[in-house]
Amino acid sequence: MDFRGLLQGLKNWTLGEIACAAGLVTLSAGAGYCISRLLRRERAPPDHTQPPQVATVQSIIKKYKTFCTVKNLRGRGRKPKVTPVLARRIVREVKKNPRITTKAILMNLGSAGGNISRQTVQRTLHTAGFHGRRPRRTPLLQIRHTKARLAFANAHRDKEEDFWSSVLWSDETKIELFGHNDVAYILCKKGEAFNPKNTIPTVKHGGGNLMFWGCFSAGGQGNLITVNGTMKKEQYIKILNNNIRQSAEKLGLGYQWTFQHDNDPKHSKSGEVMVSRQKH
Template identity: 90%
Template sequence: MRLLKTFRTVKNLRGRGRKPKVTPVLARRMVREVKKNSRITTKAILMNLDSAGGNISRQTVQRTLHTAGFHGRRPMRTPLLQIRHTKTRLAFANAHLDKDEDFWSSVLWSDETKIELFGHNDVAFIWRKNGEAFNPKNTIPTVKHCGGNLMFWGCFSAGGPGNLITVNGTMKKEQYIKILNNNIRQSAEKLGLGHQWTVQHYNDPKHTAKVVKKWLADKNINVLQ
């Protein structure tokens, strides 16, 4: 009643209740630490704040970062690209900007993938905002390496997946031709691509070998450059 009579309201007034331990200045310092190093831990943030942090907990640091829009996420794994790879991919994208939906629907995409059986499985977390998953500082570059693994060849189009084949040992140009011969046309027919379709594979040495190019030409199979 006293609050109503004095201030004409029953709402809590500013300044009432327990004062927050994290000041706006301290919150900005936490955000700067995360922007400087997205892989920093809450424990390391507290150590960097030193005495300025006062008696605050790691949970308080987390809540402060959540309020600022940063959340702990697993980093995206992306291929380790060199400058020449980036330029080539950009040139490919620019060369096909005018292609319509019908063209892309007729493309049969193919590739090989290796699944590591005994890989590095440690869980890493980063602090990032939504929409920043593929920022280079928020990703883990990956490279191919030997070890316990399984390799597969597969293909797909806009209509769905094609054949999936297990590759025995290291794939060479002779084995690649055999896989294409047994699967590429069958996959195109299964996906209903008709007679006018194009196959895509990247510039791996076994893909660009002369015998592979000759086989594709002899079979009148269009290749997306």
């Protein structure tokens, strides 16, 4: 029997065990070997520790005969409480409701969850790529809004970078002074932040608020002004007349550029298109 393979995997061995293994290799070169004889000869290992017991050496030899290695084998130790089937059930609960808590997941699993803790559920979700995140706030869109945005994106997806560098974007926004500041968390994977299930739809209402109008381009920010009261079509046209050309000059858009605003009713006049080419 070749015991030279016993010298593999010595990383976790004591010096006494290494000495025993080396002695076994030496003895096995002859007619045979004797564990007790080897241990008597190795009473004082180099690290001054006690040599291993006969049973320890026997188990090493038996392991090598069976597996041809003395390294740690896979599958040793306590088996995991979360089986692959249970892990898939936990992930399904999150996919159905990203806002679910680990406590609610355990309640839904019932007896199938066994005796696992909330921390175990959390580790299982982390392994599957799910982490707690604050949901993104996005405008509450109807189906027609989504279709219109997709149509706009498809119509302009082949535009060159030079075209987008010459676009002046305009919009107004209302900022709530007193709104809902509740902190909510969701469980989602990387890249799924704007999935509709993982967002909080927002509408323009609340306590006191301020309205601003502004514009920007690839070159930076244009004018930003405060809107007094409710913006109507006449006030919007006045804002454009006083700020659009000035902002375009400040941003260096040149003599030919595109003015872009959204499909708000007050932005349209006599059926004008929303994307208009400005020439000076």
